Structures are given as structure tokens and as C-alpha cells.
Amino acid sequence: MSGHSKWATTKHKKAVVDAKRSKMFAKLIKDVEVAARTGGGDPVGNPTLYDAIQKAKKSSVPGDNIDRAVKRGAGLEAGGADYQTISYEGYGPGGVAVLVECLTDNRNRAASEVRTAMTRNSGAMADPGSVAYLFTRKGVVIVPRADANDGLSEDGVLAAVLDAGAEEVNDLGESFQVVSEASDLVAVRTALQQAGIDYESAESSLLPSMTVPLEVDAARKMLRLVDALEDCDDVQDVYSNFDVSDEILAELG
Secondary structure (H helix, E strand, C coil): CCHHHHHHHHHHHHHHCCCCHHHHHHHHHHHHHHHHHHHCCCCCCCHHHHHHHHHHHHCCCCHHHHHHHHHHHHCCCCCCCCCEEEEEEEECHHHCEEEEEEEECCHHHHHHHHHHHHHCCCCEEECCCCCHHHEEEEEEEEEECCHHHCCCCHHHHHHHHHHHCEEEEEECCCEEEEEEEHHHHHHHHHHHHHCCCCCCEEEEEEEECCCEECCHHHHHHHHHHHHHHHCCCCEEEEEECEECCHHHHHHHC
């Protein structure tokens, strides 16, 4: 288990309780709106919208905000933006691969923000295709240990999702990570629900095929770069392939 995995799966929980709360809410609302526009405003027939709504709810986004986002996306309420998905690639400290996914209604603004965040924080932009091949689209469900799942084991999670197409279950300490093909995400999430197992998030994500270990100085710069990118209004997700040991993570606080 890598330190990066622990960091990556808990970052949004930390963001909700700190000064980034409103920015995180905005990103979650944007996901809901885009999902409704793409697949319709009924979460029963639009699993991507269902998962976006559940993630927003579990992150304490007010219900009224979620409902309005669904209506804007479905065209039932004015004010919706024409968001486009754009990806940017680059390198961080130590040759770490960085892939940035944006949802934006202004491509020039998004490109400028990402480039500025990169160059000011020890990163560098790269040509399309330079690092994308290092990542694979997967379905990722995060299952917390505590609350309703108190006493849940890795074997218990695996037993619930194995027949639904899950490829592996990783113990991340405070939670379990269930990985599947992206096309099996809904089946895996449904299997957990049917087994009475609460989940924290279910989403399509990019996982690296290889990782780059970082020492303290490079790790500090890399985390600073990720924070700067995530602070950009148009950035939805930042994926990277760095690996930091638990000891270094503890040293960095």
C-alpha cells in the first residue's frame, strides 16, 4: 500500500473540513450538472448522475444546491453553462506524471490557469499523450471502515463484490478501495448496497500503471503542485503517479 493511495483517497474528506469547502462544493455541483446534461435528470436511469448526487450528499452539499444543479443540467432551469471536458498533461518534481482533467466553459482560461499552476510549482506542461498512457480508467469505490461498516473486513468486502466484477480490494487503513473495470462500477456499487455495506464514493477514476517514489523534498513540492492545480476553478481532478511512504507523509504532516 502506498502513501499516495492513502493521500488520494482521503483528500476530498480533508478538503470538506478546511478552507477549501466552498471550492469543493462547486466542483461537486458541476459534476452533478454535467451528469444531468449528459444522461438526463433522472438518477434512476442515469447512474453517473446517481453517483454524483450521492458523492455531493456525503460531502454535505446542501440538497437545494444539488436539486438546482440537476434542473440546470436537465434544462429545466436557466443558468446552466456549456461545460467542456479538457485534459492537460505534464510532469511534476522527480519526473512524476500529472494528468489534469477540467470542466470549463472557457478553454483559454482553463489552459492559462493550469499552465500557471504548473510553472509556479515545480511542474512543466507536456504534449498530449506524453503521460496519459501511464493511466487506466477504472471504477473505484471507497468503503469506510467506521460508522455503519464497523467491524467490516477486507474479506467481507471482497465477498460482496467479487461476482459483480471487482478486480481487487485494497486495505487503505481507514477505508477499503474496491477497483473494477469502469463498465462494472454500477454493478459493484449495487452489490455493496445489496449487502448492506455503506460506501463513501463511487466514481470513474484514472489509476497509474506504475509509480514514482519520492523523498521528502520532492514530495513536499509535489503536494504543493497538486494543491495549486486543485485550487483552479476549472480543474475537476488531478491524477498523478507519485508514491510517498507513510513515514514521509507523517513527516510532512
